Amino acid sequence: MTFGKGFQMRKIVVIGCGYVGLVTAACLAEVGHTVFCLDVDEKKVAALRRGKVPIYEPGLDELVVKNTALSRLFFTSSYEEALQDALLVMIAVDTPPLKDGSCDTRNLKRAAQMIGETMTNDLAIVTKSTVPVGSAQLISSIIASSLQKREVNFWFEVISNPEFLREGHAIADFMHPDRVIIGLESERAEEIMRTLYQPFQHTPQTLLFMDVASSELTKYAANSMLALRISFMNSLTSLCEKAGADIESIKRGIGSDSRIGPAFLNAGCGYGGSCFPKDVKALEQMMRSFGVPSDIITAVDTQNEQQKRMLGLKILSFFENQGGIYDKTIAILGLAFKPDTDDMREAPSLVLIDELLKRGASLRLYDPVAMENTKKILPSSSRILFCESEEEALTGAHAVALVTEWQQFKTLDYKNLIQKMKGNAFFDGRNQFSPEEMGGFGFTYISVGRKPFQAEKFPIDMPQRVVYQS
Numbered sequence: 001m002t003f004g005k006g007f008q009m010r011k012i013v014v015i016g017c018g019y020v021g022l023v024t025a026a027c028l029a030e031v032g033h034t035v036f037c038l039d040v041d042e043k044k045v046a047a048l049r050r051g052k053v054p055i056y057e058p059g060l061d062e063l064v065v066k067n068t069a070l071s072r073l074f075f076t077s078s079y080e081e082a083l084q085d086a087l088l089v090m091i092a093v094d095t096p097p098l099k100d101g102s103c104d105t106r107n108l109k110r111a112a113q114m115i116g117e118t119m120t121n122d123l124a125i126v127t128k129s130t131v132p133v134g135s136a137q138l139i140s141s142i143i144a145s146s147l148q149k150r151e152v153n154f155w156f157e158v159i160s161n162p163e164f165l166r167e168g169h170a171i172a173d174f175m176h177p178d179r180v181i182i183g184l185e186s187e188r189a190e191e192i193m194r195t196l197y198q199p200f201q202h203t204p205q206t207l208l209f210m211d212v213a214s215s216e217l218t219k220y221a222a223n224s225m226l227a228l229r230i231s232f233m234n235s236l237t238s239l240c241e242k243a244g245a246d247i248e249s250i251k252r253g254i255g256s257d258s259r260i261g262p263a264f265l266n267a268g269c270g271y272g273g274s275c276f277p278k279d280v281k282a283l284e285q286m287m288r289s290f291g292v293p294s295d296i297i298t299a300v301d302t303q304n305e306q307q308k309r310m311l312g313l314k315i316l317s318f319f320e321n322q323g324g325i326y327d328k329t330i331a332i333l334g335l336a337f338k339p340d341t342d343d344m345r346e347a348p349s350l351v352l353i354d355e356l357l358k359r360g361a362s363l364r365l366y367d368p369v370a371m372e373n374t375k376k377i378l379p380s381s382s383r384i385l386f387c388e389s390e391e392e393a394l395t396g397a398h399a400v401a402l403v404t405e406w407q408q409f410k411t412l413d414y415k416n417l418i419q420k421m422k423g424n425a426f427f428d429g430r431n432q433f434s435p436e437e438m439g440g441f442g443f444t445y446i447s448v449g450r451k452p453f454q455a456e457k458f459p460i461d462m463p464q465r466v467v468y469q470s
């Protein structure tokens with residue numbers, strides 16, 4: 001296969017068949033590369049060989065099935081099979097947080113060890129996983145000592161190429177990234193990386209070359225900056241509620257300033273997922289380990305932990321003067337950490353569920369795609385009902401809590417749904433509706449950083465008269 005300046009691109013190996021590895025492998029195969037995707041999880045590999053993609057990511061199933069059929073995408077658990085004659089290997093293993101928040105690099109080290117023990121020729125080794133500064137050196141030393149033990153001498157270079165894709169938009173993000181960050185040392189490595197990305201027809205400005213340490217830190221800096229913007233807005237929400245201001249107006253007011261911009265200014269019940277929480281904590285630990293102040297980063301995380309509890313506290317305080325939460329049923333709309341994914345890692349819904357269960361509430365849960373993953377995580381309880389639709393979740397509930405802003409929740413027929421409920425409280429953790437609109441359906445509507453809308457009575461007789469509470 002020939003790409004770029006007559007460069008012969010041999011096979012590419014992607015280690016890790018998770019969100020990043022699978023998307024990377026499928027997209028590289030889609031533009032014509034031959035890709036071996038490797039995972040230690042043999043069940044996952046067997047399923048992928050049958051065309052069964054273990055995660056929900058729009059468009060991914062089609063790419064996997066198509067490129068497997070075209071013999072451009074292969075799945076294996078064997079490092080020997082994958083690395084035989086490979087030109088380039090991309091490491092996309094998970095790097096979860098340790099108890100103290102620092103990055104657990106054990107999977108990374110295992111992958112490096114296996115590469116050193118099985119590589120058969122010169123090899124470019126690309127780190128896609130999010131890894132602490134200094135990881136490329138660590139991988140290099142593991143591989144170098146393996147090669148020394150084997151008494152073989154191959155050229156290799158560890159290149160940092162952190163991934164920025166967003167779950168739910170992963171294919172588009174990989175195919176059309178804002179920029180591709182690449183940290184490397186040699187011209188040989190640069191030529192390989194230019195060739196790798198050449199079929200995507202990026203502009204020269206899309207590939208940003210830099211030193212390895214800067215590239216490794218760029219990933220943490222990007223995620224922490226985005227998390228900081230969210231936590232900053234969340235830190236204003238209590239003030240807004242007490243002062244009678246509206247966080248959504250403030251968002252419009254500052255987001256229209258071209259120096260600030262509108263992205264990542266959404267106040268709500270906190271960020272979750274596999275990246276922001278762990279990357280913020282890991283950056284904080286990295287700063288500590290280098291003996292530099294980490295106060296701003298610490299505050300981002302602390303604010304988020306508080307924010308994740310905020311919706312539960314609002315629900316508890318609402319029911320305090322209505323006989324308590326003990327015999328109440330709460331419908332929860334949205335469980336995944338964000339829309340368009342089934343990923344439950346660090347999902348704010350889990351904090352809410354835990355809080356409400358502890359206080360004796362019964363829960364009716366619904367998410368368009370994350371039900372199976374949620375069932376695996378939650379303890380079995382007679383007070384949890386997994387529902388098949390929004391309507392089933394809301395039926396008989398005293399209150400609704402919207403936690404994940406799935407688009408389909410915006411267009412539900414709330415005017416009719418409220419009739420099926422036992423109560424009329426709506427807690428919107430993502431500010432998806434206008435208070436007046438929800439008040440018009442008869443809800444007492446409580447959101448984040450905005451004035452609530454207090455419905456006067458229940459059961460309702462549409463249109464419900466609502467009293468605006470200042």
Ligand SMILES: NC(=O)c1ccc[n+]([C@@H]2O[C@H](COP(=O)([O-])OP(=O)(O)OC[C@H]3O[C@@H](n4cnc5c(N)ncnc54)[C@H](O)[C@@H]3O)[C@@H](O)[C@H]2O)c1
Nearest residue numbers: 016017018019020039040093094095107110111129130163
């Ligand atoms: N998920 C995201 O949205 C996202 C975005 C950008 C970057 N990242 C980063 O990318 C990395 C991977 O994240 P993910 O969400 O794809 O993880 P994941 O948990 O979905 O997948 C990781 C896969 O690696 C496999 N694995 C672990 N150790 C292995 C080894 N030694 N050899 C072979 N396979 C091994 C696991 O079995 C698993 O299937 C992490 O560092 C993460 O921070 C994730």
